[in-house]
Amino acid sequence: MTTGRTGSTRPARARRREPFATSVRRGVPLVWATGAGDDLTALLGWGERFRATAAGPDRFATLAREFRRFAAAADADPHELVAFVTLTFAAESAEASTLIVPEVVGRWAGGVLTTAEDVLPEPSAPAEFEELDVRPGQLSREAYRRAVAEAVRRISGGEVAKVVLARDLEAVAPDPVDVPAVVARLQEANPEAWTFHVDGLVGASPELLVALHEGRVRSRVLAGSAPVTGDPDADAAAAAALAASPKDRAEHAFAARSVVDPLAQVADVTAAGPAVLRQPRIWHLATDVSGTLHPGSTLGVLELAGLVHPTAAVCGAPTDVAAALLAELEGFDRGRYAGPVGWVDAAGDGEFALALRCGQVAPDGRSVRLFAGGGVVAASSPSAELAETAQKFLPMYEALSPVARP
Numbered sequence: 001m002t003t004g005r006t007g008s009t010r011p012a013r014a015r016r017r018e019p020f021a022t023s024v025r026r027g028v029p030l031v032w033a034t035g036a037g038d039d040l041t042a043l044l045g046w047g048e049r050f051r052a053t054a055a056g057p058d059r060f061a062t063l064a065r066e067f068r069r070f071a072a073a074a075d076a077d078p079h080e081l082v083a084f085v086t087l088t089f090a091a092e093s094a095e096a097s098t099l100i101v102p103e104v105v106g107r108w109a110g111g112v113l114t115t116a117e118d119v120l121p122e123p124s125a126p127a128e129f130e131e132l133d134v135r136p137g138q139l140s141r142e143a144y145r146r147a148v149a150e151a152v153r154r155i156s157g158g159e160v161a162k163v164v165l166a167r168d169l170e171a172v173a174p175d176p177v178d179v180p181a182v183v184a185r186l187q188e189a190n191p192e193a194w195t196f197h198v199d200g201l202v203g204a205s206p207e208l209l210v211a212l213h214e215g216r217v218r219s220r221v222l223a224g225s226a227p228v229t230g231d232p233d234a235d236a237a238a239a240a241a242l243a244a245s246p247k248d249r250a251e252h253a254f255a256a257r258s259v260v261d262p263l264a265q266v267a268d269v270t271a272a273g274p275a276v277l278r279q280p281r282i283w284h285l286a287t288d289v290s291g292t293l294h295p296g297s298t299l300g301v302l303e304l305a306g307l308v309h310p311t312a313a314v315c316g317a318p319t320d321v322a323a324a325l326l327a328e329l330e331g332f333d334r335g336r337y338a339g340p341v342g343w344v345d346a347a348g349d350g351e352f353a354l355a356l357r358c359g360q361v362a363p364d365g366r367s368v369r370l371f372a373g374g375g376v377v378a379a380s381s382p383s384a385e386l387a388e389t390a391q392k393f394l395p396m397y398e399a400l401s402p403v404a405r406p
């Protein structure tokens, strides 16, 4: 399904020197942001010039085709014509995978917001502090523990090697959630992550599914976790234990292979890792993958995302068995959680994160469904996985309720 019109992109002409937190308060923009301080860069979008939605196994190809069709009719510099995209985790999801070309694109860098047109809304005033009421989601804590125990049994029986199991929470607000404030807090607290807001999906993911820039491919694969507590000695010990943990290294190896193998079919890639990566609330094992698309390749970043999704960081191994098992054991629709989220331009370049550490804001803005999951392998324990998911809810929880951080 598509709506919208075509037109041409005018040269950049409006520049505003203002904090990122002010730029995101101009209406409720589409957001893709990463970096700290002077290195913070963001792509922002206002309004809707074109929207395409898709479902099912062909959702990647459908959105890529619809965007190409739109771009072909638009008289624009391919690198200036940008779409924000969120795709569902599962082909069977009842939710839509959505691609939005904004009316106005903004680029925030070096303290300056640059837009092609000087038509932005004035920044809104922040909402009053409001504590959200966090309620159980569709999979209770006890049900999650049971699901992990059952997954370990199935792994021991040889049915599957790894499966990633998630649970959800419902954060309910008396007034509509102040999404710009949530975005600004997520970005400030998680500068190494990719902060996003696309079609009500908001979060800060530390995991880059795939990026493509003029033939150069990048990915950051994460799997294997330990909590960051703020105590330097305990944190150093946790990082060392994570780096040496056979359970986490096994969990990570599945994820790294699930990205490197498909990318190697279309690009010359090398992988560096795993290294221990510190996020504000959690350590991860991380492998950075980089390379160059094979000569003559016409693949864009959306097609690359479709090629690697779902990786074993969010699904498991073997992929098809793990996908069926997680659907059976979780028993809920993940929607866009753990699906690709990011942006693409009309040249096919762009960046996609895995939608982790995120929530889906309800259409009335009064609730946010939060998700977190963990990779289960033979040596996993239900209580440890439950604790790990609790740790992974923290970035969203802290951004929704502005509590002091250590």
Ligand SMILES: C=C(O[C@H]1C=CC=C(C(=O)O)[C@@H]1O)C(=O)O
Pocket (backbone or CB within 6 Å): 164, 166, 207, 222, 223, 224, 225, 284, 312, 313, 314, 356, 357, 371, 372, 373, 374, 375, 376, 392
């Ligand atoms: C599935 C999630 O995390 C993935 C990414 C990093 C580490 C993970 C882990 O250690 O289990 C997961 O594979 C999530 O945050 O919901």
